[in-house]
Amino acid sequence: MQKMTSAYANKKLKSLEEDKAFWVNKEATSCTYIAAINEEPVIPEYDYLEVAQIIEDIDAKIAVLKHAINLNNAMAKVPVGDEEMSIDTILVKMAQLNKRKNILDMMRKQLPKERLDNSYRVRNSIAEYRYINYDPALIKQEYERVSDMILLMQMSLDKYNQTVEFEVDF
Numbered sequence: 001m002q003k004m005t006s007a008y009a010n011k012k013l014k015s016l017e018e019d020k021a022f023w024v025n026k027e028a029t030s031c032t033y034i035a036a037i038n039e040e041p042v043i044p045e046y047d048y049l050e051v052a053q054i055i056e057d058i059d060a061k062i063a064v065l066k067h068a069i070n071l072n073n074a075m076a077k078v079p080v081g082d083e084e085m086s087i088d089t090i091l092v093k094m095a096q097l098n099k100r101k102n103i104l105d106m107m108r109k110q111l112p113k114e115r116l117d118n119s120y121r122v123r124n125s126i127a128e129y130r131y132i133n134y135d136p137a138l139i140k141q142e143y144e145r146v147s148d149m150i151l152l153m154q155m156s157l158d159k160y161n162q163t164v165e166f167e168v169d170f
């Protein structure tokens with residue numbers, strides 16, 4: 001058993017995935033070679049069983065680490081403002097709030113009245129306008145509320161990820 005923070009676990013996971021990519025690439029470039037009929041071939045050093053075992057070992061470590069991260073994300077409770085949330089719930093809620101924030105951002109940038117471009121229509125067509133159908137002050141307030149909630153969740157998550165350790169069965 002090894003104890004690690006979520007931040008460390010994710011860095012370790014990235015390192016393992018980079019290591020695996022190295023071996024997968026080595027295999028792809030070494031498992032075949034090209035030689036002309038009248039040349040002495042340059043055969044790359046390659047041992048299928050060795051490379052396959054290394055990749056399998058890395059995959060096993062990745063699976064153990066991802067499982068530990070997933071368990072931690074599902075079980076650990078993190079204070080967010082006045083409530084507690086699991087990490088996986090925070091991640092889902094943050095994704096939802098970020099989508100909502102993007103919509104609110106688009107809405108807060110709309111002009112109260114905007115002339116539509118009718119240049120593709122017949123000449124002398126009547127001008128059309130798009131009007132907002134909401135209170136811009138309310139949208140601004142809602143945008144700030146959603147932004148603040150995302151920030152609060154992110155700060156709580158960052159603090160947890162940097163300080164709380166969980167066990168990984170390495």
